[in-house]
Amino acid sequence: MKPTDTAEFIGELNAGVFASQIGHALSEVAAGVVDHSKVGTVTITFTLSQIASSHQVTVNHKLAYKVPTKRGSRSEDTTLDTPMHVNEGGRLTLFAEAPGPGQLFDRQDAPIHAKS
Template identity: 40%
Template structure:
């Protein structure tokens, strides 16, 4: 596995946050703030904040919960309008720290002959 394979794919990462809703929120906020600045003057601001926490005390699970906060401030004719929105998404941490919504290596479930592999045989 090369160093490039271990990097988090940022466009995929952003599209997976909150099942794609976060990406839509960012798009809407960027448009809203840009229009506010253009129509009313003044400055606008968009802030994306990511907080990471391990989901359980077990290292075996290899998952983190990412709280993603979107804050913005847009100028209005008589001041400014601000809003803050926070949601959470669990993600797997793969080799090299790569973040994905689905586990990259789910192990070998079946043999070449199609029979259950390893632990699956013992659970009958």
């Protein structure tokens, strides 16, 4: 079983924008923590739900962060969805992987069966 490539997975969410948002949040929180000697938080939440009866899921990805300030804190959150394919072994990718080299379908998945 080949597991989901985490870096690739996060990079594909919302066409790469989610990865940039994580970087921005981490930098904002880290700066606030150092500037004000208080604790900050960055929270990433993934919720997966199947799309109809397909081998696809909707990945709901939420980023929430809390930046410490001089007199308290400020927070922001964002939530978006990205459809992903579930491949062999549960591997999540933006595009479906072929079941074998050079082929898109297994013989039993052929849309039209050969006449006997």
